[in-house]
Amino acid sequence: MAITAESLAGLASLVSGPVLRRGDAALAAEVAAQNTAVVHDPEVVVGATSESDVAEAVTFAVANGLPVRVLATGHGSQVPVTDGVLITTRRLDSLTIDPETAVATIGAGNRWRSVIAAAAEHGLAPVAGSSDNVGSIGYTLGGGVGPVARTFGFSSDFVRGFRVVTAAGEVVTAGPDSNSDLFWALRGGKGGLGVVTSMDFALVRLSTLYGGALFFDEEHIPAVLRAWAAVTETAPEEATSSVTVVRFPPFDVIPEPFRGKTVISARFAYIGDPAVGERLFQPIRDAAPAFLGEVGEMPASAMAMIHSDPTDPGPVWDRGMLLTGIDGDFVERFLEIFGPGREVPVIAAELRHLGGATARDVPEGSAVGGRGAAYTFVMIGVPDPSLFDTVLPAVADGITAQLSPWVWEENNINFAGGLSVPGSFEASWPSAIFDRLAEVRRHYDPTHVFPYPDRKR
Numbered sequence: 491m492a493i494t495a496e497s498l499a500g501l502a503s504l505v506s507g508p509v510l511r512r513g514d515a516a517l518a519a520e521v522a523a524q525n526t527a528v529v530h531d532p533e534v535v536v537g538a539t540s541e542s543d544v545a546e547a548v549t550f551a552v553a554n555g556l557p558v559r560v561l562a563t564g565h566g567s568q569v570p571v572t573d574g575v576l577i578t579t580r581r582l583d584s585l586t587i588d589p590e591t592a593v594a595t596i597g598a599g600n601r602w603r604s605v606i607a608a609a610a611e612h613g614l615a616p617v618a619g620s621s622d623n624v625g626s627i628g629y630t631l632g633g634g635v636g637p638v639a640r641t642f643g644f645s646s647d648f649v650r651g652f653r654v655v656t657a658a659g660e661v662v663t664a665g666p667d668s669n670s671d672l673f674w675a676l677r678g679g680k681g682g683l684g685v686v687t688s689m690d691f692a693l694v695r696l697s698t699l700y701g702g703a704l705f706f707d708e709e710h711i712p713a714v715l716r717a718w719a720a721v722t723e724t725a726p727e728e729a730t731s732s733v734t735v736v737r738f739p740p741f742d743v744i745p746e747p748f749r750g751k752t753v754i755s756a757r758f759a760y761i762g763d764p765a766v767g768e769r770l771f772q773p774i775r776d777a778a779p780a781f782l783g784e785v786g787e788m789p790a791s792a793m794a795m796i797h798s799d800p801t802d803p804g805p806v807w808d809r810g811m812l813l814t815g816i817d818g819d820f821v822e823r824f825l826e827i828f829g830p831g832r833e834v835p836v837i838a839a840e841l842r843h844l845g846g847a848t849a850r851d852v853p854e855g856s857a858v859g860g861r862g863a864a865y866t867f868v869m870i871g872v873p874d875p876s877l878f879d880t881v882l883p884a885v886a887d888g889i890t891a892q893l894s895p896w897v898w899e900e901n902n903i904n905f906a907g908g909l910s911v912p913g914s915f916e917a918s919w920p921s922a923i924f925d926r927l928a929e930v931r932r933h934y935d936p937t938h939v940f941p942y943p944d945r946k947r
Contacts, residue, residue, distance in 0.1 A: 678858030682942025700767030727846025810905030
């Protein structure tokens, strides 16, 4: 169905935010993604400033036979949107904290940093992601594994309710006692279910922790990796840790201590007595001399410093997977691929320790995939878009094959990247959860208003 100027004018009269059409000068900035290799060019964009704006945009799309997609803070964009209506929700940035119930009501446009700062004023903290720059809701809809995941679990475990605009253009509440099947699906099911405009999120009473990161030179990669792997064998669930091998390019924008260097970073977070945390981390500290970094008692509000993920937009290619475990053979195989002197077009290879609370579902159940995994493994390719479609997928396929004895057949949707690997969407949940998710999507979106890989228009 052709979109007429009259129909767009009618939509614009009903919403408070901007309404843009393909070709409008302001469209590119409105739909810019964090991943600059992805350029969105939808037919219509609605910059929602309220829940009613979202409902009107969905109603317009249905009336004109158009699919609806959502863009919040710009993270998570893996595939360009080139048709339909794209609703941008970054202006939905309302945020309230109830210090008595320790619950935050978070609008869809919030990044974790705003929630962290507001919660810290009350001695509270969200169980957030490793980066405080990502959107709170988009991240949480896929589960969410942060720097204290082993202690507290997936971020989605802390959701107490959602506000959702459905395919019928209706605003509903999804929680344990209202639309409970939708509530179940949104805690880990990611997309194709509606437009989430806000969520109620339980906070934890946490003001400090023992944590941080140390950086070691390339020659120490084997010693540090082996020490970290040994620590994870017996670590209590109060301890969450990860390591990453990073090959920094020799660019001026890279801080001088890292410029042109290959390093390994060991990250650590312990919830409890700092003296116990220090003792648990000591084997990694003793493995080799660190040239930079600090691990010690720190404010919970500074937790994003543990991973220090980049915040500036740029071209990104990644592939993630879950591991059933690691052992000495895995460590040696990993070193053969990413160890000192190795040349591979992967700028970062990261391992995170899971288990603990991530293995336990919430009492009422949720749609999170990957609860049985012991570790995560993520590769981030060199930021050269000319390599994204051919070279990097081939390299990643080869690396995955080498590590296949430890790669779990199940994944988590937040780690599945652009779903370019055949079967990766289906593998992002256990089969029973995958099938139930499909049923919930059919119920709440029978005409496929919200496209998703299992819902073709």
